Amino acid sequence: MAKNALQAQLLKAGLVDSKKANKISKQNQHAKRTGDSESLEAKKALADAQAKKLEKDQQLNQEKQRALEEKALKANIIQMIKQHQITDISGDVSYQFVDGSKVKKISITQKLYDQIVAGHVVIARLEEGYALLPRPLADRIDSKMEGFMVVSNDTSEDVLAEDDPYAAYVIPDDLMW
Incomplete structure (x- = not known):
């Protein structure tokens, strides 16, 4: 089910369930198709x-x-x-x-x-x-x-100054x- 090695490691460690991994991989595929990467x-x-x-x-x-x-x-x-x-x-x-x-x-x-x-x-x-x-x-x-x-x-x-002595x-x- 896991598409790449990181997803496989996360699944084995129990940090991510298979539904969440599928959802993320589908989002990535959709982003690649539509160009919203x-x-x-x-x-x-x-x-x-x-x-x-x-x-x-x-x-x-x-x-x-x-x-x-x-x-x-x-x-x-x-x-x-x-x-x-x-x-x-x-x-x-x-x-x-x-x-x-x-x-x-x-x-x-x-x-x-x-x-x-x-x-x-x-x-x-x-x-x-x-x-x-x-x-x-x-x-x-x-x-x-x-x-x-x-x-x-x-x-x-x-103009001459007023106080000019000269x-x-x-x-x-x-x-x-």
Whole structure:
């Protein structure tokens, strides 16, 4: 009656009766025929694992999409800077500015120097060099992505503190050292 050696040993030991052994063997045969050999817990674990994998894949895709959009925006901004930069800048006046922790120097005309000091022209980072841009375009670029503007002299942001003891002493912005 017993189908396998384990059932035979259980029958001999008296731990299982023959009716119970037949019932278990019939359940096993039925499970094999219908394909229900996997338990419900295994199916649930598999479904959970698939859901987690799907969520992780969606997050990775969103990160890749954001990176692609940022790269496209950066390329668009560089193209805008190249198209609208002021090209006639070579002159005999040098303008020094700070980029990060380094002091940089460009030679420009006196008219451009005055416009930079007044805030009408902005110095922007362009690949390895710098470009001079009109103020409205620079503001539009800065609203899209920050990090391109190096020098932006905006006179409207100069607010004096009320308790500043040196408020009466005006320091000119265009000092030549």
